[in-house]
Amino acid sequence: MCGFQKKGSKDYKNAIKQAEKSIRKLFKRKVAMGKSINAKELIAKRYGKEGSKEREEFRENAFANYFGEIIKNRRKELNMSQERLAEKVGKKRPYISRIENGEDIRLSNFSLIANALGLSIQLTVE
Incomplete structure (x- = not known):
């Protein structure tokens, strides 16, 4: 996980x-x-019930929104614009906006953005 x-x-x-x-x-x-x-x-x-396709989609969307909020809040803490963050990670501003609004993100891009914001990612085994 x-x-x-x-x-x-x-x-x-x-x-x-x-x-x-x-x-x-x-x-x-x-x-x-x-x-x-x-x-x-x-x-x-x-x-849907736990374990159902619908429930899993809900959880995935909830996590995407959660991660987007973390990114947005941290960016604002740093007084950084979406444009500046996009420049730091080699993306365009609309991409950052979509991520902050809960669009799913690839782990490689998530890592780039987290690093640019001084955040860490931790992988654990369940």
Whole structure:
């Protein structure tokens, strides 16, 4: 499994688990038509059961969006424009925009961008 982390932060698997836990808590508190909404059921209804093709596509898209947010936030922390980041990695500005908006990214390009932003990538075995 591939992990991406900013120095001092949790890896993305832990961040995703925390986000899912927060979503579950939020939906359990919400009331619709007088009854509680179970987050696991809602996610399964919208994106399919765990292990299904639809659910895996949802998770892949969620990770792509998560990575895009990390890249965008770090770029902004550095007061760097998309244009400048694109120049540093030998890409065009629209490519950086697509990545920041959740388009899937090749690992080789992800590594280039992470390095340009002073981020590290960690690979772990499950």
